[in-house]
Amino acid sequence: DAGVIQSPRHEVTEMGQEVTLRCKPISGHNSLFWYRQTMMRGLELLIYFNNNVPIDDSGMPEDRFSAKMPNASFSTLKIQPSEPRDSAVYFCASRGSRQLLYGYTFGSGTRLTVV
Amino acid sequence: DQQVKQNSPSLSVQEGRISILNCDYTNSMFDYFLWYKKYPAEGPTFLISISSIKDKNEDGRFTVFLNKSAKHLSLHIVPSQPGDSAVYFCAAVYQGAQKLVFGQGTRLTINP
Numbered sequence: 001d002a003g004v005i006q007s008p009r010h011e012v013t014e015m016g017q018e019v020t021l022r023c024k025p026i027s028g029h030n031s032l033f034w035y036r037q038t039m040m041r042g043l044e045l046l047i048y049f050n051n052n053v054p055i056d057d058s059g060m061p062e063d064r065f066s067a068k069m070p071n072a073s074f075s076t077l078k079i080q081p082s083e084p085r086d087s088a089v090y091f092c093a094s095r096g097s098r099q100l101l102y103g104y105t106f107g108s109g110t111r112l113t114v115v
Numbered sequence: 116d117q118q119v120k121q122n123s124p125s126l127s128v129q130e131g132r133i134s135i136l137n138c139d140y141t142n143s144m145f146d147y148f149l150w151y152k153k154y155p156a157e158g159p160t161f162l163i164s165i166s167s168i169k170d171k172n173e174d175g176r177f178t179v180f181l182n183k184s185a186k187h188l189s190l191h192i193v194p195s196q197p198g199d200s201a202v203y204f205c206a207a208v209y210q211g212a213q214k215l216v217f218g219q220g221t222r223l224t225i226n227p
Binding site for chain 1: 117119121124156157158159160161204206213214215216217218219220
């Protein structure tokens, strides 16, 4: 099991550019979560999917952020246009339907820097 | 609105001593609490959890205490080891919800 795979590991981009973060969940897991880590707020949930369907996107900061899950093995988080305040570490996590709450498996994260 | 709060950004403890990490929550609907541990350049990993029907859960060197009336939980690590140096996140969830609500994290440093 390769775990949750995120790419890229690091991304440096200029303000105003589009940024796309990618996530491959663990095979068989049917829930996928996107979190953002900042010093001030810790780990914030941005959006989560069940069976590829977005369930709760109330944590998405604003319209510049969008997320998709076209199939069970792939999800993207897109920021367009990016701003310096979007700089953070973005984590993807997945969980199977039969797993308990602690069954979240996190990826290693994408460190985004917007200059 | 921060529903789960870890007010200590960092904590430094001598090896062999007890480490106590604290967490407060505001939402009385939360009924399950978890601690995650995070090393640099890695994602958080589950450490220990507790249900609201209990006030204590122990797993080896790790014990979590829950005080529902104070809406407070703590993680005790005894004895502390250098490998415990990491960021610890407190998280909470309520029945029927799927999403974990995390705190800001506390960076624990164990000094030899």
